[in-house]
Amino acid sequence: MRVAIFSTKKYDRDFLSAANDSHEHSLEFFEARLTKVSAPLARGFPAVCIFVNDVMDEATLTDLAQHGLQVVALRCAGFNNVDLSAAAQLGIQVVRVPAYSPHAVAEHTIALLLALNRRIHRAFSRVREGNFSLDGLMGFDLHGKTAGVIGTGRIGILVAQILKGFGCDVLTFDLRENPDVARVGAHPVPLKELFERSDLISLHCPLTPETHHLINAESISQMKPGVVILNTSRGGIVDTDAVIGGLKSGQIGGLAIDVYEEEADLFFEDLSSQVIHDDVFARLLTFPNVLVTGHQAFFTREAMEQIAATTLSNIAEVESGIECRNSVPSTLVQRT
Ligand code: NAD
Numbered sequence: 001m002r003v004a005i006f007s008t009k010k011y012d013r014d015f016l017s018a019a020n021d022s023h024e025h026s027l028e029f030f031e032a033r034l035t036k037v038s039a040p041l042a043r044g045f046p047a048v049c050i051f052v053n054d055v056m057d058e059a060t061l062t063d064l065a066q067h068g069l070q071v072v073a074l075r076c077a078g079f080n081n082v083d084l085s086a087a088a089q090l091g092i093q094v095v096r097v098p099a100y101s102p103h104a105v106a107e108h109t110i111a112l113l114l115a116l117n118r119r120i121h122r123a124f125s126r127v128r129e130g131n132f133s134l135d136g137l138m139g140f141d142l143h144g145k146t147a148g149v150i151g152t153g154r155i156g157i158l159v160a161q162i163l164k165g166f167g168c169d170v171l172t173f174d175l176r177e178n179p180d181v182a183r184v185g186a187h188p189v190p191l192k193e194l195f196e197r198s199d200l201i202s203l204h205c206p207l208t209p210e211t212h213h214l215i216n217a218e219s220i221s222q223m224k225p226g227v228v229i230l231n232t233s234r235g236g237i238v239d240t241d242a243v244i245g246g247l248k249s250g251q252i253g254g255l256a257i258d259v260y261e262e263e264a265d266l267f268f269e270d271l272s273s274q275v276i277h278d279d280v281f282a283r284l285l286t287f288p289n290v291l292v293t294g295h296q297a298f299f300t301r302e303a304m305e306q307i308a309a310t311t312l313s314n315i316a317e318v319e320s321g322i323e324c325r326n327s328v329p330s331t332l333v334q335r336t
Helices: 010-022 058-065 084-089 102-117 120-128 154-165 191-197 217-222 240-249 279-284 301-319
Strands: 002-005 026-029 047-050 071-074 093-095 146-150 169-173 200-203 227-231 252-257 290-292
Touching: 010 026, 010 301, 047 301, 058 084, 071 301, 084 093, 093 301, 102 120, 102 154, 102 200, 102 227, 102 252, 102 290, 102 301, 146 154, 146 191, 154 169, 154 200, 169 191, 191 217, 217 240, 240 252, 240 279
Parallel strands: 002 026, 002 047, 047 071, 071 093, 146 169, 146 200, 200 227, 227 252, 252 290
Antiparallel strands: none
């Protein structure tokens, strides 16, 4: 199939081109994000492949449907950036990569936790400047602490398992029961109890209308003073203004995020020579106890290989008329 691929960097092109050795797709790469401005580039392509910050809204779907669009292939797990009901009405299939390497994201979550807690990011810069002072670098033992994991799907369960390995008491909350929670030695509890008892809270649920701003002023007020919050899921789960309030008051003792509500205008680009216009984001970067990475949790070699292989197989399945096992049903609506 002819595939227009948006938001591509060199690494995307390399992995997708290599995976295409097993297919005969005609791949056209665009560096641009898919927005209503760049959408005309995709006219005439039966397949459009997008990533986390591309916007496939009703207007773009309608426009591209008129030019032969048959399938939207997400090269990620989340699908909050696609209007699924519009796609269904237009007869456009939406396919995704539901699981590539949950280990990649789980391990990055723990990397953020360890770096933040032991101030590795600050120590690294200090030592390179010849500053060997320990002031401000004190962390806490993870052993014996209570960790709360919200969302015990593929990634959350691995995070729970790793935290158990550190000797944490792990509490979980999910809408669905998962027998693996007991297997890894964690304990499901109501959400309020998780907020009240956890020393650290890690978010692994999808962004949905229910989870939008799940971490807000009210939930933060229910948490233990000094709680550490980790978000490698989706930015919109956290109300950033409320978190800034919590950081200023000390109610939140640390924040590590790989995702941010308004990341679309920032992440994946080198903006080091430009002024950042997002004052909320700029404020976040001023806290010594905030660690931000730019949506890189998925970024391992294994995950990239899997993403490329599954994306191209999904498109091949749609092309050959087979029911694609990675279709996103239109009933699963996530919020942008
Ligand atoms: P998954 O579907 O396997 O698990 C999600 C879990 O969240 C499910 O068990 C589901 O029941 C639960 N859930 C749904 N609504 C909930 C709610 N209101 N409260 C509590 N739990 C709820 O997904 P996954 O593969 O584990 O991925 C989790 C999230 O991680 C994805 O939604 C995606 O947004 C994010 N993600 C981020 C990156 C990254 O690079 N930062 C990479 C991949 C995935």
